[in-house]
Amino acid sequence: MQTFLRKALLKWRGSKRYDYLREYEQLQWQPLEVIEQYQFDRIKKLFNHAYDTVSYYRQVFDDLGIHPKDIKNRSDVARLPVLTKDIIRSHRGELVSATFKPEQLFKLSSGGSTGEPLHFYSHLEAYEKAQALFMLGLKNSGWNENERLISIWGNPGDFTQKTGMKERFKKSLSTTLNLNAYQYDRDIINGWIEQILEKKNTFIYGYVSVMQNVAEHIIENNISVTNVKGVMTSAEKLHDWQRSLIQKAFNCKAFDQYGSREVPGIASECPAGKMHQFLHSAYVEYLPVPDHPENLCKLVVTSLVNDAMPFIRYEIGDFAMPGSGQCSCGRGFPLLDMKIGRIADRFLTSRGKTIYGTFFVRQMYDIEGIKSFQFHQINPQFIRLSLIKNHNFNDAEAQKILRIESKIKQALDWDDLTIDVQYVEQIPKTIGGKHRYIISDVTG
Ligand SMILES: [Zn+2]
Numbered sequence: 001m002q003t004f005l006r007k008a009l010l011k012w013r014g015s016k017r018y019d020y021l022r023e024y025e026q027l028q029w030q031p032l033e034v035i036e037q038y039q040f041d042r043i044k045k046l047f048n049h050a051y052d053t054v055s056y057y058r059q060v061f062d063d064l065g066i067h068p069k070d071i072k073n074r075s076d077v078a079r080l081p082v083l084t085k086d087i088i089r090s091h092r093g094e095l096v097s098a099t100f101k102p103e104q105l106f107k108l109s110s111g112g113s114t115g116e117p118l119h120f121y122s123h124l125e126a127y128e129k130a131q132a133l134f135m136l137g138l139k140n141s142g143w144n145e146n147e148r149l150i151s152i153w154g155n156p157g158d159f160t161q162k163t164g165m166k167e168r169f170k171k172s173l174s175t176t177l178n179l180n181a182y183q184y185d186r187d188i189i190n191g192w193i194e195q196i197l198e199k200k201n202t203f204i205y206g207y208v209s210v211m212q213n214v215a216e217h218i219i220e221n222n223i224s225v226t227n228v229k230g231v232m233t234s235a236e237k238l239h240d241w242q243r244s245l246i247q248k249a250f251n252c253k254a255f256d257q258y259g260s261r262e263v264p265g266i267a268s269e270c271p272a273g274k275m276h277q278f279l280h281s282a283y284v285e286y287l288p289v290p291d292h293p294e295n296l297c298k299l300v301v302t303s304l305v306n307d308a309m310p311f312i313r314y315e316i317g318d319f320a321m322p323g324s325g326q327c328s329c330g331r332g333f334p335l336l337d338m339k340i341g342r343i344a345d346r347f348l349t350s351r352g353k354t355i356y357g358t359f360f361v362r363q364m365y366d367i368e369g370i371k372s373f374q375f376h377q378i379n380p381q382f383i384r385l386s387l388i389k390n391h392n393f394n395d396a397e398a399q400k401i402l403r404i405e406s407k408i409k410q411a412l413d414w415d416d417l418t419i420d421v422q423y424v425e426q427i428p429k430t431i432g433g434k435h436r437y438i439i440s441d442v443t444g
Helices: 002-012 017-027 032-053 055-064 085-090 124-140 165-173 186-197 208-220 240-250 357-363 395-412
Strands: 105-110 118-123 148-153 176-180 202-207 228-234 253-258 267-269 275-277 282-288 297-303 314-322 336-342 346-348 354-356 370-379 382-389 418-423 438-440
Touching: 017 124, 032 055, 085 118, 118 124, 124 253, 124 267, 148 186, 148 208, 176 186, 186 208, 202 208, 208 228, 208 240, 208 370, 228 240, 240 253, 253 336, 275 336, 282 314, 346 357, 346 370, 346 438, 354 357, 357 395, 357 438, 382 395, 395 418
Parallel strands: 148 176, 148 202, 202 228, 228 253, 370 438, 382 418
Antiparallel strands: 105 118, 253 267, 267 275, 282 297, 297 314, 314 336, 346 354, 370 382
């Protein structure tokens, strides 16, 4: 009844969220060629729209001497320049489509985990599509539309203190409970767990590091959780050790999904545990990084969601590779293999060599006595490694930690490096509540 009323209310307000969801759900079972054609039609439409109504893109096409009608395949798309965060910051006004009136636009911000937040514009229809994509990801992980969803989220801007009649009515129809993970401690986690345990068939959505902390709390306190159907994590890479911990604590499967505020719904995991690309919402390209020791590719994404401020060939800041093979689940969406770490997570040696953070994160893989860690480069010769111990910590684990410095120095030929190990109680998070494994104050 609650679900029916909520959908009826949304429809009455002109929302097409559920129409989009149905469309996407059907599309994902089509053969790959059909989905790719659908995707390319959307790209063409977006490029035409950008050329006709966005002054920045009109200039880009004109400078290249091409017209959107000349874009016929992937290599034609690759002729367009990459859109960086710096370009967005310096050309924000010119990137907005003239078909939208100022009152139709709303300003959003993204990131902040690697420095300055990125501000951009969106509109209601794009928001509805993003909501449909979010629901598609959840449904592919086993959530049903009428089931309770607990969202443990960390963006302070998402929590407003509206308490009027209208707000209370909307809340009474909603099956989503939003818990504010902007700041939390043991007492707050206890409160969350009480709410999680309140009702059966609950699905949970949250930041990886926050879900990791809740999972640790559940295990340390021997709390039995049997009512959670699944946990979907986002915003940070879900490492294998975190997945195991979350699955053990919540007694269910954990699923990862990938997207960002500016490009929502890029990929999401299916019941078979594979990450599928949502081709209808994002067009993904993999740009090789020259001389990268692990042959990783930069991810460049064109969003097919927001036409108020088109993001075409946007350098999102993450590494990824195309996934190989097909998934047993039967979905036509191709696979994506996320790589650990963001492109910005890197260190510079005293000889000016760039070392990607993935290498450092890997060194921690077989250390079981550590709850959380962070490598922080203070200067070209000095990295501070902050560690939070867990109950498995012992002398053997401490010895492994001590060997990390020599292992890293040797492997990277970085002789003047000192790694200062500090055992701490807490590692500060970003303003948005994300954990960072790698931070560097050294720029070059
Ligand atoms: Zn699958």
